[in-house]
Amino acid sequence: MSADATPDDDLPAWSEPFHGDGPGAAPDLGLDHPITREWAYGDGSGRGVRLAVVDSGVDGTHPLVGGVAEYVDVVRDPEADEGIRFELGEHDDLxxxxxxxxxxxxxLAPEVEIVSVRVLGADLKGSAFNFAHGLDWCLEHGVRVANLSLSTSNDKYAETFHEIVDDATFARMLLVSAMNNERKRTIPSEYAGVFSVACAPGTDREQVWCNPNGPAEWGAAGVDVDIAWNAHGSITATGNSFAAPVVAGHLARIVGAHPELTVWQARTVLAAVAANAAL
Amino acid sequence: MTDRELRTESDVGSSASLLTLICELARWSHGAAAVSVAIIDGNGLEYVASSGAGADEIVGTRLGAGEGLAGFVAATGQSLAVRDAVSDPRFNREVAERTGYVPNAIQIVPILDADGDVTGVMSMLDRGHHDDVPNDPPFALPGFADLAAALLTRSQPDGGRVVEVARRLDEMSSRDRGAALTAISAVLDAIAR
Structure with missing residues (x-):
């Protein structure tokens, strides 16, 4: 199977490997009894999985969101410990x-437990600081999968996010991170420890592509896709931001069916069910 | 972890005319109806330079946090391209109508400072609006945003020190200036090694 869309100058950066001739074959374990989608996904519900959307907040009343289990707002506060305060309780999405x-x-995972971790609010300053603390909160509050459709280009945070990604890996928290839409530093998306995502052709969310050469290791629908938006509306948009949650949804299914999987095991299972597996 | 530092308005003001030239070059290169630059000021954005349709009206306009497509890009650091802008709920029609030009397509990219933090946004309205464009634009819009970033960075405190050193060199006799330049070059060479 090969990717079939025509290369497009307007594609978000890092999406090129998934277009044209595609990324080639996903890694093949050569098993006598290959991993099947049925085994990988189980009932496909994502039941029991706590999944954080680390972003601008979530409107839990949007019909396509179907409720939010928990909200936390990460707020800068010079008076607070470490300069940050965590406000629990419902919030909106600016x-x-x-x-x-x-x-x-x-x-993709209708029974997943969504946690909204808001790190992009009205404060336009220092969002990388909030972002890092939001991930710390996830680590301390039992999040199994975290969708990060944001990144920072600030080198000052490189070491901080390296430590967070390592901590997440050993805590079995799967970090799904959208590559920047520009060809710039993209932290933590470019780190090998996260599931880094860019746009693949088409709009079918059931398809995930594996690019073993990275740094965009996974491809999913994100070009001209219909997405939910504010005021219970929807828009058509393009961006690696919208490809990442597709991968997060697939991973929620996988760890819902196999709760004990480590990060590297989940990566192997996802590659085995990728659209370009066993070419 | 530390927060980024923001420039002061006066720093930016001294660069506004050069920013306008960058907007003009970007607009011409892509045959666009307009190109503008807005920078983060407090918790909002202020348009500081523009070229093309509505340029005079947009400069000085402020957007609150979360307002419009530009506010979205400033907050998320993610670029955005919208084809049917007026139907997009993120589009701020009020601002567009104030400028007298309502675009169909908008492309917005973040302007990053030396640390990689978003310091502003560059917006291009209706690429291909004019036919008289070069065959090969020197940069895509992010390249022009990098130019703007370099200019804004130059106006930060370190840039001020460079200007101060240049002024003092100018005030020296030619003989002293030659000796000073030799010394500075030796230091720069040592650092480069």
């Missing part, structure tokens, strides 16, 4: 971006 991501996840 931009619609997090709502879009949550709805995509829900469409």
């Amino acid at each position: 931009y619609g971006h997090g709502t879009a991501c949550a709805a995509i996840v829900r469409s």
